[in-house]
Amino acid sequence: MNNLSLYGWNNTLFEQKQSSQFNNFTHGRVSVVHRTCYEVISEEGLFQCELTGNMLYGKSPEEYPCTGDWVIFQPIDQDKGIIFDILPRSKALYRKKNGTVFGRQAIAVHVDKAFIVQSLDDNFNVRRLERFMVQILDEGIIPVLILTKADLGFDEAYVSDSLKHLSEKMDVFVTSIHSPEKIDALRLYINQGETIVFTGSSGVGKSTLINALCKKDILDTSYISESTGKGRHTSTRREMVLLDHCGVLIDTPGVREFGITSGNTDTLSSVLNISDLEGACHFIDCTHTNEPGCAVLEAVNNGTLEESVYKSYLKLRNESWHFSASEHEKRKKERSFAKSVRFFKDEKDQLEKGQ
Ligand SMILES: Nc1nc2c(ncn2[C@@H]2O[C@H](COP(=O)(O)OP(=O)(O)OP(=O)(O)O)[C@@H](O)[C@H]2O)c(=O)[nH]1
Ligand SMILES: [Mg+2]
Ligand SMILES: [Zn+2]
The missing domain is CATH 1.10.40.50 (Probable gtpase engc; domain 3)
Structure with missing residues (x-):
């Protein structure tokens, strides 16, 4: 049996569920979205769910559940269910919808902290960081800068000088998968029940870092020779994992930027x-x-x-x-x-x- 408070379930969400007309059904959190199927973690375990016809045709695709959403569903089998309702969203990370000037699409919802991941080899870019910060803070999410691959060497003076106008507004962690003490420090920074989304360009080491934090190879990571250092979009979906005795981590596919929304x-x-x-x-x-x-x-x-x-x-x-x-x-x-x-x-x- 899963303890949903580890996944962020709280009194506010409970009250929101009570005011839904489907409050006698089960609730759970969407961990992965496939094309038309949603993996939902509930107290009774993991369910593969689909939407009711009403939700499918009564809502626009942007309103369909996304990773991190809390949903109300009715089990129809031991591990299958139908989603009837989505609890109100808060703290959503959005990106501009492809091919539109105004449409926006949620990437992850009910997020407490966003780890903006940039690697210190050739990805560190303060202008891109500012852009991410604006979007993240706009939603009331706490931005945290994670600079990865410190083992490859970097110009410390240049990095700290570039960050001086931002450092008071955000915690910064310099990490390397080859320095376990840095990973441990980052793990301690994550509180129980907290949801953290990892975002940044492809190849910066988001999935590698999540695996290191979990001490397990849960997510696929790319093989890149240290001489080229280029990423090739290894992760293709947004995926939620639970860090033992700690928070919820959401991995996302590489994105250079979201566009201001x-x-x-x-x-x-x-x-x-x-x-x-x-x-x-x-x-x-x-x-x-x-x-x-x-x-x-x-x-x-x-x-x-x-x-x-x-x-x-x-x-x-x-x-x-x-x-x-x-x-x-x-x-x-x-x-x-x-x-x-x-x-x-x-x-x-x-x-x-x-x-
Ligand atoms: N030297 C070094 N390499 C690292 C570090 N962290 C990650 N890498 C390497 O960087 C490459 C890319 O890592 P991924 O975790 O797949 O990157 P990602 O950000 O998840 O990329 P996408 O899934 O494409 O968005 C892999 O070859 C990792 O081994 C680090 O701290 N030091
Ligand atoms: Mg990845
Ligand atoms: Zn003026």
Whole structure:
């Protein structure tokens, strides 16, 4: 019998289940998503579940369960079941949907910490890190930077200098699978019942690190010669594993970045240390690009704000504005479509009354 509190089950989720019309069924957490089948961990063990017709056709694919979701299902066999409901999502990690400007798709949900994994050979990139941080903090998830492959050698001064504007906002771990004490320190950092998603480019060592933390070869990892160091997308699915007496780890396939999926730029300003400066600008709606009395531009000029950080801010802000403009456009289209449907319905009702 599984103890679901180790998987993050808590009172809030229990109360949410109580308010579902299907509250007398079993609940569990989605550990892996296959095409139409969901692996669900419940108190009674692992179940292979499918969605009810209502869920399949009544929801859009973005609303289908994803790794980390808590679902309500009815067992139909010893290890098979049908999912009737999904408990409300919180702390979801999103990525932009392929081929759209505004669509977004959850990668993992009910996440407490996100381990942003970058390898110290050639993957370390502070601009990419800032981007991940904004997206993660926007959802109320705690970002943690994990720098892997320290054994291959790296320029410590360069790394710590590049991180100086971010290090107060995030814990940083430098690891190597060849240094068990570093893996042990990271394991101690993970609390019981906590959910951690591992994210970063392919080949940086996410699955290797999860295996090392679990002290078992649970996940496939790639064979890469140390001379080339290039990854080839070894992991192809998001998969949840339980760390003994500890938290829940979610491995994800390599991704370079997610694309900004929030129209709110407050988190961005705070991550890049712009928030305090913004308050001191002469104009309340200052765009910090060419206005007189702009405290942000002044900080760039006198060197208190690094130009590279300022440029990164402008770039990410543009993306954020673009995302919210596209979302706005989409909503407008949906509203006008709903309005015309109502109009035709009213017309039809009038005609029928008149007959
Ligand atoms: N030298 C060294 N190699 C490592 C370390 N961690 C991982 N590797 C190697 O890096 C390669 C890629 O590791 P994976 O764990 O498969 O990488 P991944 O991030 O899961 O990649 P995807 O699944 O494609 O996203 C493997 O050959 C690992 O052995 C480390 O700390 N030091
Ligand atoms: Mg992997
Ligand atoms: Zn300004």
